[in-house]
Amino acid sequence: KVRMFYRILNHILLERARVEAGLAGMGTTLTATFTAGLDAFVLHAGDSRAYLFRAGTLEQLTHDHTLAQSLVESGRIAPGSSEARRTSHILTNYLGGRGGGGDADVHHLHLADGDRLLLCTDGLTDMVDDEEIARTLDRHPDAEGACRVLVERALERGGRDNVTAVLGRYHFPPTPERSSGLAQSLVRFKDDPE
Structure with missing residues (x-):
């Protein structure tokens, strides 16, 4: 279903560009996250990125x-x-465009309590390296504050491109396995005749 969403979105962009001459060749990158319970799905095409920040460690997804x-x-x-710097902005996959875009990557992961997912454009990652992103997320537990600091740093360093950062933090109630000791204690207390 996630790939179907991507294909529909790609079709809409291509059709819009076909109908409106001024939009011919229009393309864009896409990084999106869909969550269902403890499962997260990251949909990706282009050079925008998704990162998982878990227990102080940053992982590029x-x-x-x-x-x-x-x-x-x-x-x-x-x-x-x-040569890497010169070719770093030539996209090989994206939504829309003259070639119609390719297919998106879909990543599946299991979330844990306290996980944070960062979605950001290359305007951020071109100016702020992964180590600094991790330090910033560690020092700023609130999403708004962390994103503000990251965007400000990229802009202070000359931000040559769109700088966007979105951060989601995930909290989950205890599972029955984790809370079974408490539940057993409550049952014993309730059944205790004293």
């Missing part, structure tokens, strides 16, 4: 769909090289 990333993975160029 998405894979940049750029020419630079493809060339680095194939061993044809080195990460951080001038």
Whole structure:
């Protein structure tokens, strides 16, 4: 269903660009998260990113769909090289566009209490590295404060692109397994004749 959502959205963009000449070739990146209980699904096309911040550790969940990333993975160029920087904004997958876009990556993960998911544009990650993102999330437990600090840092450093950050924090009630000791204590207390 998540992939179907992506295909429908891609079709809408292509159709809109076909009908309105001024929008011909219109394309965009997409990183979205859908949650159902403890399950999260990350839908991704382009170079915007999704990160999981769990217990003080930041993990990049998405894979940049750029020419630079493809060339680095194939061993044809080195990460951080001038060629990597030059090709880092050439997208190999995206929504819409003249080529109609490709298919999105879908990642599935199980959430834990206290997890945070950060969705952000390359305008942030081009200016603020993963270590600094992790430190900021660690120091700012509130979503609004963390996002504000991250965006401000990117802009202070010359933010050459759209800088967007959205942070979701997940809290879950105790599961029956975790609370069974308490439930058994309450049952014993209730049944105790004293």
